[in-house]
């Protein structure tokens with residue numbers, strides 16, 4: 001009995017002590033959890049404070065370093081943001097440079113510092129040293145075309161893609177004399193014939209079509225020229241381009257806006273259409289790939305005789321099929337949008353090339369005497385060539401000079417932009433630009449500066465890019481030529497040479513340095529080929545109000561945005 005009662009009390013004690021230790025354990029565990037949670041909170045607090053402190057220190061450094069850069073004082077906490085619109089930005093910068101010199105700072109907000117540089121030598125130094133682009137550039141492409149490596153902000157991200165694209169584009173030159181195939185040019189001329197049935201046509205519209213056909217045929221081959229959805233594709237691109245700035249200007253993607261979803265659905269349609277044309281090219285490549293290889297071998301054996309009548313279309317198919325296959329192979333990492341890079345190239349290439357073509361069309365319409373000289377040049381080059389239909393644009397120097405001059409007066413964009421995200425930029429002039437500051441180059445101001453281009457800097461004068469051998473530097477570089485070169489250099493009657501436009505440090509339509517445009521050579525050759533064919537058959541005439549002089553206020557040169565032009569068939 002005693003035994004059983006002692007057993008019972010032991011069990012009770014054991015139960016009690018067990019329940020006490022369980023309670024104790026629970027308390028201990030809760031205590032531990034509390035301590036850990038507190039430690040976590042402390043850790044987070046320290047991390048957040050350290051992060052905020054580092055931001056404050058960075059900001060203080062930015063403010064301190066920016067003090068040495070000349071510029072207007074900040075009117076309020078929000079800087080000059082409210083005083084500047086997209087339209088008057090170049091004019092604002094022009095006034096600031098006049099007042100403060102070639103390097104000017106502008107606060108766009110308490111953390112947003114913008115530095116504008118106007119001196120050509122400093123510009124080139126900056127464009128070589130600053131490796132990144134403003135993050136907004138990446139967003140402008142990311143929103144409509146998805147994640148992709150071309151046109152991104154940090155240089156390391158775009159480097160590989162740039163190299164692959166450059167090799168493909170320049171690799172075409174030895175293959176065929178002109179980068180744009182004859183079939184694409186014929187297609188454009190045929191469309192012009194259709195336009196002319198209506199009388200006159202808007203220069204902007206026809207330029208857009210020309211650029212689209214030129215780029216489409218280069219990227220996708222002949223398939224693009226016969227593609228039934230090409231017109232819809234072109235319209236979609238233009239609709240997306242119109243709204244791109246609006247939707248990228250939001251810091252937070254505006255999911256709540258109806259318009260944004262409409263924009264997204266346009267982008268989705270564009271992606272589907274790009275995949276459609278790629279599928280067609282792939283099919284074509286699979287069907288004709290082997291045949292073309294054989295054709296190519298034969299062509300090589302015959303000493304290129306087969307291809308010498310100008311680029312044939314079968315040749316283009318294989319080159320271009322390889323082009324997009326290789327391009328995708330080189331560039332598309334797993335996380336990238338399929339065909340994202342092709343859409344980006346089409347987008348950038350078409351908008352910029354269309355703008356250039358439009359400037360040339362309007363300039364030639366305004367200067368019929370230059371048009372006549374170019375026509376003589378084309379006829380002479382044709383007479384000198386063994387194959388009558390072949391266009392050797394390298395010999396058409398006034399035409400090339402006209403393209404340079406159009407690119408100089410109305411560049412593709414009013415600003416070049418850069419930024420150095422991680423380290424300060426020390427320029428030779430002694431100016432230090434703090435890390436994180438946005439850097440801009442007002443290209444229009446630089447390309448219309450009297451100091452670099454002479455007294456006639458704001459006039460259309462392609463002769464500034466031409467010189468008689470031995471007189472090049474007098475005529476071209478940093479001297480006023482005031483139309484005199486037109487008499488000195490007559491491209492038809494005397495021998496002369498084309499100056500390298502890049503010899504003038506103030507020539508920047510294709511940018512410079514680490515992010516410079518890799519399409520420059522392609523575009524110059526392509527647009528020259530197009531105009532050589534166009535002017536051979538047609539005269540360009542301006543219609544109605546467009547004949548007025550272009551707007552020019554010493555800082556921005558602008559053709560009327562929409563000029564009516566007529567293509568008049570030449571008798572010969």
Ligand code: HEM
Nearest residue numbers: 151349352353356412509510511512515516517518519523
């Ligand atoms: C008239 C036609 C064109 C003009 C005026 C033009 C102009 C420009 C300019 C100003 C830049 C920025 C350069 C810089 O920041 O230093 C650029 C970048 C670029 N361009 Fe073009 N471009 C044209 C056509 C093309 C074409 C046809 C292609 C390709 C087929 C192309 C490919 C590129 C690429 C890939 C970049 C980006 C470079 C980078 O971010 O690293 N461009 N272009």
